[in-house]
Amino acid sequence: MKTLIKNGRIITAVDDYKADILIEDERVSVIGSQLNMEADQVLDATDKLVIPGGIDPHTHMELPFGGTESSDDFRTGTIAAAHGGTTSIIDFAVQYKGQSLIEGIDNWHKKAEGKTAIDYGFHLITTELEDKQIEELYTVMDEGVTSFKMFMAYPGVFLVDDATIFRAMSAAGSRGGLICMHAENGIVINEIIKRAIEKGHTAPKYHALTRPTVAEAEGVHRAIAIAEMAESPVYIVHLSCADALNQVRQARDRGIAAFAETCPQYLFLSIDDYGEDFNGAKYVMTPPLREKSNQTELWKGLKMDDLQVISTDHCPFCMKEQKELGRDDFTKIPNGAPGVENRVPLIYNGGVVESRISLNRFVELTSTAAAKMFGLFPKKGTVAVGSDADIVIFDGEKEQTLSSKTHHMNCDYNAYEGRRIKGVVETVLSRGKVVIDKGEFKGKYGDGKFLKRGTCVSI
Numbered sequence: 001m002k003t004l005i006k007n008g009r010i011i012t013a014v015d016d017y018k019a020d021i022l023i024e025d026e027r028v029s030v031i032g033s034q035l036n037m038e039a040d041q042v043l044d045a046t047d048k049l050v051i052p053g054g055i056d057p058h059t060h061m062e063l064p065f066g067g068t069e070s071s072d073d074f075r076t077g078t079i080a081a082a083h084g085g086t087t088s089i090i091d092f093a094v095q096y097k098g099q100s101l102i103e104g105i106d107n108w109h110k111k112a113e114g115k116t117a118i119d120y121g122f123h124l125i126t127t128e129l130e131d132k133q134i135e136e137l138y139t140v141m142d143e144g145v146t147s148f149k150m151f152m153a154y155p156g157v158f159l160v161d162d163a164t165i166f167r168a169m170s171a172a173g174s175r176g177g178l179i180c181m182h183a184e185n186g187i188v189i190n191e192i193i194k195r196a197i198e199k200g201h202t203a204p205k206y207h208a209l210t211r212p213t214v215a216e217a218e219g220v221h222r223a224i225a226i227a228e229m230a231e232s233p234v235y236i237v238h239l240s241c242a243d244a245l246n247q248v249r250q251a252r253d254r255g256i257a258a259f260a261e262t263c264p265q266y267l268f269l270s271i272d273d274y275g276e277d278f279n280g281a282k283y284v285m286t287p288p289l290r291e292k293s294n295q296t297e298l299w300k301g302l303k304m305d306d307l308q309v310i311s312t313d314h315c316p317f318c319m320k321e322q323k324e325l326g327r328d329d330f331t332k333i334p335n336g337a338p339g340v341e342n343r344v345p346l347i348y349n350g351g352v353v354e355s356r357i358s359l360n361r362f363v364e365l366t367s368t369a370a371a372k373m374f375g376l377f378p379k380k381g382t383v384a385v386g387s388d389a390d391i392v393i394f395d396g397e398k399e400q401t402l403s404s405k406t407h408h409m410n411c412d413y414n415a416y417e418g419r420r421i422k423g424v425v426e427t428v429l430s431r432g433k434v435v436i437d438k439g440e441f442k443g444k445y446g447d448g449k450f451l452k453r454g455t456c457v458s459i
């Protein structure tokens with residue numbers, strides 16, 4: 001099967017030029033001007049941007065959490081991702097306490113297999129790691145799961161102690177693996193929450209008011225210090241605020257291999273969105289939304305490479321029957337929000353259209369950097385000869401209004417409801433196959449392949 005993309009403006013993390021692209025089967029085979037080879041289909045990209053498919057390295061499909069399960073499964077979630085110009089996700093498998101690491105991975109393979117519309121990989125949430133399990137960690141890495149998430153938050157559920165973090169960092173780091181850290185002092189936060197509940201502070205906004213930025217900054221500082229002692233890199237997930245960013249910045253200035261991602265919700269939403277009533281449950285996610293002033297600092301961090309990646313932390317729960325579990329007590333609201341479909345257009349609009357970042361940096365933040373960080377580059381994350389033909393034809397002039405009425409995520413609200421933005425995903429190819437054509441899903445769920453990842457090439 002041959003596909004020719006004609007007359008597009010190709011943008012990668014480093015290039016910006018007009019050319020045609022010939023795709024043969026799953027890969028890009030030729031890039032050049034005025035190509036006139038025979039092809040089975042020709043896609044006209046005149047006046048459009050041609051960018052590498054987005055990579056979202058932080059999603060939670062079908063995640064059991066807070067007495068319920070995130071509402072997108074691997075079918076609905078990956079179809080929604082494709083609509084939004086994302087062609088690879090890295091989801092978080094879970095090793096629950098008492099399970100082996102391999103059991104955790106196997107369980108996620110069972111959830112995803114035969115269901116995804118785009119390619120997918122896994123990180124492993126690791127809740128226990130004794131010395132005797134280190135060999136198993138290496139086995140997991142050999143099977144293409146080369147990054148592990150550990151939590152300093154959620155005591156009694158996911159939280160691990162510093163000794164476990166140190167062991168994991170030493171082991172993973174020695175083989176080029178990466179620890180992804182949920183950095184928040186969950187122990188102190190729980191004490192603050194107890195006091196709030198005693199005072200009858202049960203509305204959603206108290207989720208934010210009981211998780212101060214200093215609790216996140218302390219977690220980031222500790223994670224980086226442990227990584228330094230373990231002589232390993234560290235990647236901070238869903239960084240939300242200036243206090244935490246400053247910890248990363250200071251470490252990087254000292255030459256420490258500290259990396260971090262932020263998410264659209266911390267760039268475009270703020271603590272004001274919680275309001276006074278239960279509608280604020282839509283934004284109960286961890287870390288919580290912050291004071292607006294943090295947004296400027298996060299954009300600065302993205303521009304100056306103190307933040308390298310923009311993921312979503314897509315973890316949707318419907319208001320009906322799910323968020324409602326915490327109607328009388330914010331601690332019972334399942335944590336998380338939808339976003340996988342909106343990331344690429346939101347960052348294009350807020351970043352490029354609003355002149356905060358260049359087109360190249362937009363591509364780097366939404367695709368290339370994640371590919372390099374998580375061992376997928378150059379198969380993924382760029383438009384180049386030999387790379388997978390994961391390509392988005394993007395209309396940078398057309399506008400859209402974000403809404404739950406039109407989105408494809410299995411969630412009864414959109415966190416950006418009514419927001420008018422410039423930038424629309426027109427056509428999406430996943431390994432050479434058109435999966436989105438003028439906004440219509442033309443792919444097949446089950447066509448997505450598991451991504452056996454290598455190690456980080458960002459250092």
Ligand code: URP
Pocket residue numbers: 060182238284285286287313315335336337
């Ligand atoms: O609120 C969030 N972020 N839910 C998903 C779990 C996590 O901590 O990433």
Ligand code: ZN
Pocket residue numbers: 182237238286
């Ligand atoms: Zn987390």
Ligand code: ZN
Pocket residue numbers: 058059060313314315
């Ligand atoms: Zn998450």
